[in-house]
Amino acid sequence: MTTAALRRFLLPAALIAAAAVTGCTAGNDDGASPSELTSAASSEAAEAQKASSVTANDLQEGQCVTDSGTAAEPDIQVIPCDEPHAFEVFATTELDEGVYPGLGEADAQAQEFCRGEFAAFVGVEYDASALELQYFYPVESEWTDEGGRxxxxxxxxAGGEPSTGTLRDSSQ
Incomplete structure (x- = not known):
């Protein structure tokens, strides 16, 4: 899936509270951060991640990125989470197979999933959080492609300020 075709949505806390829409949260499958890897593997992984430009569809839980992917020409760089970064991937899922649900429904399902995971990851409900939530959701033109759901x-x-480390259990 190309980043240009992948729909993106940024949800500022005030907008979410006002609109009363749904959202998400989650974390690393094993809870390990890049700094918890063995020292040899950690050095190699950190160097590989520093220069890895990816599409949004390549992102995995536990990765940290320098670009939100919302620009017309996104440059999403995966970097170690112990370095200043814009966003952390905290949950991923695939929408159910079948006929594309439509842009509005795909967006609604993504919001519901992400908000449903947010409190478990951060430690507070999204509406009470100072953090920003962003999510990527499927578009019809890539629905049947690998990773298209x-x-x-x-x-x-908040405000795009860089953070260092994970936001897991930050209660912000």
């Missing part, structure tokens, strides 16, 4: 949830500091 992906929903990717990201969390970041």
């Amino acid at each position: 992906s929903v990717i949830c990201l969390v970041g500091s």
Whole structure:
């Protein structure tokens, strides 16, 4: 799936509270951050991640990125989470197979999933959080492609301020 075709949505806390829409949260499958890897593997992984430009569809839970992917020409760089970064991927899922549900419904399902995971990851409900939630959701033109049903949830500091480390259990 190309980043240009993947729909993106950024949800500022005030907009979410006002609109009363749904959202998401989640975390690393094993809870390990890049700094918890063995020292040899950690050095190699950190160097590989520093220069890895990816599409939104390539993102995985536990990765941290320098770009939100919302620009017309996104440059999503995966970097170690112990370095300053814009967003952290905290949950991913695939929408159910079948006929494309439509843009509005795909968006609604992504919001519901992401908001449903947010409190478990951060430690507070999204409506009470100072953090920003962003998610990517499927578009019809790529629905049948590999990864074309992906929903990717990201969390970041308010106002795009970089954060260092994970936001898991930050209660912000």
